Amino acid sequence: MLIDKSSYDSFISCHEHNEKKRCPFCGNLKTKKHGFIYSRILTNRGRVKRKTQRYLCKKCGRTFTYFGTKTRKRTSDSLKKRAVLDFVLSKNSLREVGKRYEVSPTTILNWLSKISSRMKVYDICESRCSGVIQLDGKEIKLGGKKKSIFLSIDANTKQPLTYQICNGENKKTAEDFLLSLKQTYPYRIRGIISDFGRGKCFLGVVNKVFPQVPHQVCLVHFERYVWMFLPRTKRSEFYLRNSLLKSLINKVIKAPSRKDSLDWLNKLNHFKPFFRASYHNRFIRSINKNYEYLTKYFDYDYLVTNTNRIENMIRQLNRKLKNLDGFKSEKNLAHFMKIWFIGYYEKYKN
Numbered sequence: 021m022l023i024d025k026s027s028y029d030s031f032i033s034c035h036e037h038n039e040k041k042r043c044p045f046c047g048n049l050k051t052k053k054h055g056f057i058y059s060r061i062l063t064n065r066g067r068v069k070r071k072t073q074r075y076l077c078k079k080c081g082r083t084f085t086y087f088g089t090k091t092r093k094r095t096s097d098s099l100k101k102r103a104v105l106d107f108v109l110s111k112n113s114l115r116e117v118g119k120r121y122e123v124s125p126t127t128i129l130n131w132l133s134k135i136s137s138r139m140k141v142y143d144i145c146e147s148r149c150s151g152v153i154q155l156d157g158k159e160i161k162l163g164g165k166k167k168s169i170f171l172s173i174d175a176n177t178k179q180p181l182t183y184q185i186c187n188g189e190n191k192k193t194a195e196d197f198l199l200s201l202k203q204t205y206p207y208r209i210r211g212i213i214s215d216f217g218r219g220k221c222f223l224g225v226v227n228k229v230f231p232q233v234p235h236q237v238c239l240v241h242f243e244r245y246v247w248m249f250l251p252r253t254k255r256s257e258f259y260l261r262n263s264l265l266k267s268l269i270n271k272v273i274k275a276p277s278r279k280d281s282l283d284w285l286n287k288l289n290h291f292k293p294f295f296r297a298s299y300h301n302r303f304i305r306s307i308n309k310n311y312e313y314l315t316k317y318f319d320y321d322y323l324v325t326n327t328n329r330i331e332n333m334i335r336q337l338n339r340k341l342k343n344l345d346g347f348k349s350e351k352n353l354a355h356f357m358k359i360w361f362i363g364y365y366e367k368y369k370n
Contacts, residue, residue, distance in 0.1 A: 151210035
């Protein structure tokens with residue numbers, strides 16, 4: 021065969037409507053019309069009749085059509101794309117989408133790879149870059165094993181920036197993700213906001229990749245961590261101490277100015293002997309060690325103290341993933357994430 025099937029469609033489209041069609045087997049232009057092929061094709065309007073022109077090569081004697089050789093297009097491209105987007109961007113499960121379009125779930129997954137390969141990943145719009153970026157990670161199942169997806173988004177314009185599928189959420193994978201973000205982002209990065217990350221993978225790594233960029237840790241995540249591990253029951257032996265420690269931590273990280281924050285931090289350290297439980301000392305050590313990360317917003321007023329933008333993005337991804345029992349192959353996961361990410365960008369591009 022002179023021309024492979026993958027390049028045949030684009031090759032034959034270069035001819036005018038009434039011009040001779042080139043034979044895909046021998047490359048000869050000595051061809052003529054040779055009847056029609058009558059069939060039915062599945063489209064958005066249902067199954068419709070279709071008449072396809074067939075051509076005959078006078079040199080090699082073989083026949084062909086617009087759709088290649090020995091292949092008949094049973095489903096329109098518009099229906100394939102619609103079914104795949106319905107599966108990826110809606111809350112419907114794979115089986116529900118298959119029943120709706122009268123195809124098997126395996127067929128939807130086969131279409132997923134084809135539609136994904138045709139979709140072009142967008143370029144980050146520089147006019148929608150504020151320089152303040154939010155980061156987070158999401159755990160996902162792949163063949164019964166755990167994978168992680170790193171995501172980034174512009175904190176002010178809600179423009180999704182990059183994503184990366186990796187083997188786990190650790191310092192090595194976080195550094196690789198930040199390096200790719202650094203190469204892709206077209207604007208000067210002025211600040212980064214994140215939680216600590218699993219195993220505090222973002223601490224230190226952000227400063228390593230972006231040494232002069234301020235890094236603010238999400239206060240909502242830190243408070244949630246404190247409230248989760250400090251006992252709240254009144255039957256606790258240290259109930260009053262627990263309430264006082266919560267109040268002091270809140271005043272330290274949410275003071276109106278850095279001066280007030282440092283005053284409350286000194287008071288907290290002054291009352292350290294009063295807090296006798298082991299978990300009390302753990303939280304006091306944590307706030308002293310991570311004080312700069314928790315209060316960076318005092319020095320840079322454009323830094324927000326939460327990761328609501330990226331959390332909303334992950335929440336919408338979770339709504340879709342809860343209907344899926346993980347992914348069977350890494351290719352399906354890659355195709356799914358590519359289409360979902362492009363769809364999310366299209367949703368919030370204005």
